[in-house]
Amino acid sequence: MQVFIQQVINGLSVGSIYALIAxxxxxxxxxxxxxxxxxxxxxxxxxxxxxxxxxNLGMSFLPALILSMVVCALLxxxxxxxxxxxxxxxxxxxxxxxxxxxxxxxxxxxxxxxGPQIQTYPSVFPDTIYNxxxxxxxxxxxxxxxxxxxxxxxxxxxxxxxxxxxxxRAVSFDYQAAMLMGxxxxxxxxxxxxxxxxxxxxxxxxxxVYYNSIDPLMGIIPGLKAFVAAVLGGIGxxxxxxxxxxxxxxxxxxxxxxxxxxxxxxxxxxxLIIVLIVKPAGLFxxxxxxxx
Amino acid sequence: MLLKIENIDVxxxxxxxxxxxxxEVSQGEIVTLIxxxxxxxxxxxxxxxxxxxxxTGKIEFKGQNIAGAPAxxxxxxxxxxxxxxxxxxxxxxxxxxxxxxxxxxxxxxxxKKDLDRCFELFPRLLERKSQMxxxxxxxxxxxxxxxxxxxxxxxxxxxxxxxxxxxPILVKQIFNIIKEINQSGTTILLVEQNAHMALxxxxxxxxxxTGNIVLSGPAKEMAESEEIRKAYLGG
Numbered sequence: 009m010q011v012f013i014q015q016v017i018n019g020l021s022v023g024s025i026y027a028l029i030a031x032x033x034x035x036x037x038x039x040x041x042x043x044x045x046x047x048x049x050x051x052x053x054x055x056x057x058x059x060x061x062x063x064n065l066g067m068s069f070l071p072a073l074i075l076s077m078v079v080c081a082l083l084x085x086x087x088x089x090x091x092x093x094x095x096x097x098x099x100x101x102x103x104x105x106x107x108x109x110x111x112x113x114x115x116x117x118x119x120x121x122x123g124p125q126i127q128t129y130p131s132v133f134p135d136t137i138y139n140x141x142x143x144x145x146x147x148x149x150x151x152x153x154x155x156x157x158x159x160x161x162x163x164x165x166x167x168x169x170x171x172x173x174x175x176x177r178a179v180s181f182d183y184q185a186a187m188l189m190g191x192x193x194x195x196x197x198x199x200x201x202x203x204x205x206x207x208x209x210x211x212x213x214x215x216x217v218y219y220n221s222i223d224p225l226m227g228i229i230p231g232l233k234a235f236v237a238a239v240l241g242g243i244g245x246x247x248x249x250x251x252x253x254x255x256x257x258x259x260x261x262x263x264x265x266x267x268x269x270x271x272x273x274x275x276x277x278x279x280l281i282i283v284l285i286v287k288p289a290g291l292f293x294x295x296x297x298x299x300x
Numbered sequence: 301m302l303l304k305i306e307n308i309d310v311x312x313x314x315x316x317x318x319x320x321x322x323x324e325v326s327q328g329e330i331v332t333l334i335x336x337x338x339x340x341x342x343x344x345x346x347x348x349x350x351x352x353x354x355x356t357g358k359i360e361f362k363g364q365n366i367a368g369a370p371a372x373x374x375x376x377x378x379x380x381x382x383x384x385x386x387x388x389x390x391x392x393x394x395x396x397x398x399x400x401x402x403x404x405x406x407x408x409x410x411x412k413k414d415l416d417r418c419f420e421l422f423p424r425l426l427e428r429k430s431q432m433x434x435x436x437x438x439x440x441x442x443x444x445x446x447x448x449x450x451x452x453x454x455x456x457x458x459x460x461x462x463x464x465x466x467x468p469i470l471v472k473q474i475f476n477i478i479k480e481i482n483q484s485g486t487t488i489l490l491v492e493q494n495a496h497m498a499l500x501x502x503x504x505x506x507x508x509x510t511g512n513i514v515l516s517g518p519a520k521e522m523a524e525s526e527e528i529r530k531a532y533l534g535g
Binding site: 171174175177178181182184185186187188189190191192 | 349350351370371372375376380381383387388389390391392396399400401403404448452
């Protein structure tokens with residue numbers, strides 16, 4: 009039983025990171041119908057901003073996290089304006105290929121700027137291991153899950169109760185109808201990229217803290233996993249991304265526990281394939297019937 | 301003149317959809333634009349609303365040229381559109397849809413007042429306030445789309461095929477409400493395939509045929525004209 013709870017906690021830690029990244033994928037897809045393959049690399053930039061903020065600027069966890077989120081929000085907006093916006097009226101594949109280009113640009117541009125070597129993330133939390141009835145955890149685990157939960161609650165609030173959030177939902181449902189409401193579609197898309205990228209930055213910092221090491225290619229695998237999580241939950245559906253992320257984290261944690269940790273990634277992608285075969289719309293996806 | 305369109309040409313890629321059409325709408329009028337499928341009726345409304353940009357020509361609203369202006373600016377100036385096929389936000393509640401209609405406005409009291417007015421005009425919407433718009437019937441969705449269009453407090457409302465797919469009794473109801481909206485001071489430009497119904501409520505009418513305006517005049521005369529009868533009213 010303790011082992012079970014332990015695995016669930018481990019799974020939730022990793023899963024909450026996947027969820028944060030998946031949210032950005034799904035929000036961007038929802039609004040511009042683009043799988044933003046550069047999303048994982050924004051996470052990497054976020055991790056580095058957090059790294060330099062803590063090591064060079066001597067910031068503590070929270071200010072570093074916020075700085076990283078702000079920088080990446082701007083980066084996300086910039087990427088959309090420069091790389092994707094000019095292609096909006098072109099076939100979707102054009103923007104998709106561009107996204108791969110942006111991804112490579114960030115990965116290898118990143119190497120040029122910070123060097124290809126792995127950096128050790130400063131430990132921002134004490135390494136003391138707590139033991140609660142056989143279940144062990146560190147302050148970092150708690151900080152990670154709670155940061156993710158707070159950000160997800162905040163996101164739900166923004167999406168459901170603010171004007172920007174309502175505009176985002178309207179644009180993602182029907183951008184022409186949204187324009188007829190007087191919604192500025194360009195600004196709404198920018199806001200979506202800003203929020204999604206800020207969440208990715210937070211995930212980047214958390215990954216740095218959790219695994220202690222970062223490098224310019226660190227965004228690739230979490231990015232792909234989060235993509236799986238987003239598809240699993242139903243691409244374009246916000247609660248789907250959260251559940252998909254947490255589910256994937258827990259599955260991976262149990263696969264490792266069963267002694268197949270080298271199979272972890274394979275299982276994640278097997279899930280993607282199964283979802284695409286069995287329920288391509290994802291767990292939360294449904295076809296909304298249109299009435300005429 | 302509230303709205304004056306002068307010689308606009310609109311293209312969809314290589315297709316010349318509007319070939320230099322001109323029309324005018326005065327304050328307080330109901331003007332209808334009738335014509336067959338593909339004549340360019342919706343294109344005209346989309347161009348006025350800023351969803352399409354005319355290649356040449358002028359669109360003047362209260363003396364200001366708005367041709368090619370961004371859609372949100374046009375809504376802000378007082379032109380709202382109830383699009384073809386209702387286009388309600390199906391994944392949002394009736395109430396949220398109405399809120400979005402007032403997206404540009406900042407006068408909270410005014411918005412509240414207009415919400416009450418919408419619920420007065422369409423009591424059904426009040427009953428279904430917190431229901432998802434996608435669960436409404438076709439007629440209710442048309443009511444919602446119309447009410448949403450009113451929420452921006454427009455001076456002129458562009459209605460695109462409000463009767464589409466509705467039972468005759470509902471069509472009558474919607475047209476009565478259109479008259480009511482007009483009587484309370486909102487000018488209306490109505491696009492319809494149901495020419496008979498449209499001519500019965502409108503003051504003036506234009507007939508559009510493959511991107512050209514081929515006829516115009518008082519709605520009453522048009523309804524009696526032999527030519528119109530044959531072409532659009534089924535004998």
